[in-house]
Amino acid sequence: MKKTLIVSYTPRFGSRTKQLLDCFLQEAQGKTEITHVDLVEETPDLLLQENLNVMLKRNFTNEVLSGEETAVLAKNDEMLQQYKAADFIVLVHSMHNFSLPAPVKAWFDAVLQPNQTFNLTEKGYEGLCEGTKAAVLMTTGGDFNLDVVKDMNFATGLTTTCFGITGIPSQHISAYGMNMYLDRIDEILTESKKEVVELVNEWYN
């Protein structure tokens, strides 16, 4: 059975983004082996002084780490291994300040490691995870289909690029306008859920 990694960040009580996650889980049940990382419970380590320098030592200057140093990277490295093992990845999050909520960005900081998920060459980025597929399920307060704000959605471009440099194409299901169209929230979410069902059928049937 193909492996699916779900990575979600839906901390708000009554989260609407979680409705998209639940829809995916319900539809995909029994069709794929699922590993679910809830970033609210399992937050990646931020790259602060100790772990950043240990990571650079290993990944950029190719030095051998002590057991103690390896342990410093263990949490983020487990996320890296999950990323590399997946056939499908589903990232679920809302928008924070026009981009990714910090724990989601921290997850990309954990899994985007040179020689592991990508290489930077003279020809550009070489993805090391080709064959994997990804989808991003996102909700936002504003409506980024509107011309006046469409250039302010940095989240979709960022997730596309981050998956892309590892060789993984991503599909994006976005429920825009949760804080704008208060009388149409259910309608918008229903449309997005239909897209989630189509995605599951496309991936697993």
Ligand SMILES: Cc1cc2nc3c(=O)[nH]c(=O)nc-3n(C[C@H](O)[C@H](O)[C@H](O)COP(=O)(O)O)c2cc1C
């Ligand atoms: C800290 C924070 C920052 C936000 N920034 C934006 C933003 O820049 N643009 C936007 O459209 N919505 C923004 N929102 C609104 C949420 O993205 C939106 O309400 C989303 O649907 C919430 O998802 P949830 O129901 O899963 O919590 C922000 C919300 C929070 C809590």
